Amino acid sequence: MAAMRKGALVALLAIAACNPATERGPGQVVTQVVAKAQTVASATGTVSAGAIVLAGDALRIVGATALGGLEVYDATGTRLSSTPAGEVAGVDIAYGYDMGGSSATIVAAVDITQNALRLFQLQGEELTEVGARAVPLGFAAENVCLFSSNLDGALYAFVIGDGGEIDQQLIYTDASGRLDARQVRRLNVMSTIKQCVVDDISAKVYVSEETVGIWRFNANPEAFAAPDLVDSPRFGKIREEVGGLALHDGGDGARWLIASDASAGRLNLYDRDRNDAYIGSVTVSATAGGEAIDEPGPLYGLSHAVQDFPNGVLLVADEDGSNFKALSFSDIAAGLKIFAGEPSDPRVVSDPSVPTVTATVETVAVPSFGDAADDPAIWANPANPGQSLVVATDKKGGLFVYDMQGKVVQGLRDGKMNNVDLREGFQLGGKSVVLVTASNRTDRTIAIYRLDTVSRQLIDVADGPQQTELEDPYGLCMYRDKGGKTFAFVNGDDTRMRQWELVDAGNGRVRANFVREFAFESQTEGCVADDATGQLIVDEEDVGIWSLSARPDGGKEMRSVQKVVDSPAIKDDLEGVGLYDLGNGRGYLVVSSQGNDTYAVYRREGAQAYLGSFAVAADPIRGIDGISETDGLEVSSRNLGPGFEFGAMIAQDGRNVLPVENQNYKYVPWQSIAEALKLEMRR
Secondary structure, eight states: OTTOOTTSTTTOOOOOOSOSOEEEETTEEEEEEEOSEEOOOOTTSOOOEEEEEEETTEEEEEEEOBTTOEEEEOTTSOEEEEEOOSSEEEEEEEEEEEETTEEEEEEEEEETTTTEEEEEEEETTEEEEOBSSOEEOSSOEEEEEEEEOTTTOOEEEEEEETTSEEEEEEEEEOTTSOEEEEEEEEEEOSSOEEEEEEETTTTEEEEEETTTEEEEEEOOTTSOOOOEEEEOTTTSSOOSOOOOEEEEEOSTTOEEEEEEEGGGTEEEEEEGGGTTEEEEEEEEESSTTOOBOSSOOOEEEEOSOBTTBTTOEEEEEETTTTEEEEEEHHHHHHHHTOOOOOOOOTTOOOOOSSOEEEOSEEOOOOSSOSSOEEEEEEEOOSSOGGGOEEEEEETTTEEEEEOTTSOEEEEEOOSOEEEEEEEEEEEETTEEEEEEEEEETTTTEEEEEEEETTTTEEEEOBSSOOBOOOSSEEEEEEEEOTTSOEEEEEEESSSEEEEEEEEEEETTEEEEEEEEEEEOSSOEEEEEEETTTTEEEEEETTTEEEEEEOSTTSOSOOEEEEEGGGOTTOOSOEEEEEEEEEETTEEEEEEEEGGGTEEEEEESSTTOOEEEEEEEEOBTTTTBOOOOSOOOEEEEOSOOSTTOTTOEEEEEESSOTTTTOSOEEEEEEHHHHHHHHTOOOOO
C-alpha cells in the first residue's frame, strides 16, 4: 500500500488522533476513530458494499455501486475502472482459487437486478466476468460473503436475502473452464439480513439480521446448523438495528468481530476468542473532531500490514458520502486500549487438515424423514461384479436393497432396522446361501433373510421372532469361523453385547441360539468381525475402539486399539467400522469418526496401528455432496463393477445436501482412498 500516504488526491484526510472524545454508557466504551483514507465518490453517487484486494504489491478496493456495477480503486482512492454488473448490492473476495492450474483472485457480487450471483476475476486494474452464467437465487438478495473451507479447499458463497435467506452455494469450475455454482443448503432467519462474514479458520459464518441481532452458524455445509445469538437490541449492546460485519485476525488474543450498530452510529467490537464477548465501540469520522458517520454501512476487514496501517484496514461504506473510508485497526485498538495482535496475510491458505476423496455414486434418499438411514452391507457378485448389491437400513422403516448405481432394487417395511450385515456360504437346506441379518428395534429381534442372488431379493427365513432380550437393539455384525459356523453379535442401548450362533432350523428357516454375553462401560454400536483372525472390533462411542475374540469361547478380555482421549484424529461419537481385506490376514480397518466427520484407517494386522484419516468432500460436477455425521459404513475389497474394481467404502450420509434431502448412502471407490493415504489395493 505504498501509494496510500498523506497528500494523495482525496485519500488522506488526517493522521488520526484516535481518541479525541470518549463516551461511556452502561457497560459500553465508545471512542472516536478518524478515517486515514477514503475513495472518491462513486460515479453513481451510491455505494452499497466494498472489499479490499491484495494484488501482488498493490492494493485495490472493489466497490459495489448499485446501478454503477463494480468500481475498482487504487490505494489512493482513485477510480481505476468500472465494470457493468447489473445493480450490485454486495461483494466479497477469495484468494488462491485454482482456475486451470493458476491461482486466481475471485470476486463474487450480488446482482439484485436479476437476483443472481455473479463471479469475476480481478487482473490488475480490471474485473473480468468468469462465471458461466449469472447464478439464479430465487429470492431478493442483499449481500454475499465467501468461505474457503479448510477441510477440502472448496469455495462457497453465502448469499443472504431480504426475507432472511442464507443460501450456501458451492462454486466450481465447469467443463468449459468457467465458474458455476450449485446450491448446497438453505438456512433461514425470520427477517432481513444486511451482511455476512465468514471466519475460514473456525468455519463460522456471522450474519446480521437487521432488527434482531447477530447470529453465528457453522459454515461447513455438512455440519449441524444450530445458530448462536451473538448480540441483539433487546438483550445486548445493539441499540436498534445491526448492519455491516467484518473480521480482524490478529492472532491469539486479537481476533475481533466488528459490527455496525447502525442506529447508534457506531461500530461494536466482539472478542472471537471469548465466545464473541463484547469489547467496546467506536464511532467513525472523516476528520479529527468532525461529525461521526451517521449510519456506518457494510464493512470489510483486511488484517494484512500495509503502509500507515500496521495491523490492517477496516473499510467502511459511507452511504452519505457515497464512498469508502479506511480505518486503521491499530487506531481502533489504541482507542479501546486493547491488543491489535500481529498482521496476517489472507492469501496464505492452510492445507486441508486431512486428505479428501469424493463419492462417485449415491443412493436415492430413504423415504423416512430425520435420522433414518444407518448401516449398509455389501454383496459382491463374483460372476458379474457390476450386478453387486448393497443392503442398507432405514431405522424408521425397514431394509432396502440398492444396485451399484444407487437405485432401489427392493424395499422391505419389516420394522425399524438399525444395523445389517451378511455372510456368504451359509448352509441352509443343503444349499449355500447368502445370509443377511439385521437388528429390528420394532420387536427387538434379529431379523434373518437370505439374499436370492438371481431375483436380487431378500427373503425372510427367520424361524419365528428371534428375540435379542435387549431393550433396544442397536449395532449388529456377523462372524463366520474357520469351521464354517456363523454367528451374530448385537449390542443395545445399555452396555451389553450378546452373541448367537445361527443354525439351520429345518424347513428352510434359520434360528439364533444364544452363546454368550459381555459388557462395556458405556454405549457401543459399530462392530465388525474378522473371519480370518477371529477378532471382533467394537466401537465404544464416546471412549474408543476395542479388539476382543469373536469366538464364543474367547472370553471377555479386551484390548484397546485407540482411545478418543489419546488421539486428536478421532472424535466421539465413533460409529461405523469396516474391514478392507488384502488377503493373508493383511488389510485395513476403517472407522467413522462422527465428531469430526472423518474416517480413521488402522492396520488390520498386528497392533492395528493408526495410518491416517480422510474426509469425503462434495463433487460439484456430479452433484454429489460430501459425507457427514456417519453412523454406519461398510468396506469391501472385492470387485464391485466399473469404477469400483478395487472395492469401495459405502457410508451413511447423515446430512444429505446439494440440495437438502432425506439421508442416503454414498459409494466411494477404494482406489481414491488408497491414493489419498498411500494404501494398498487388492488386485
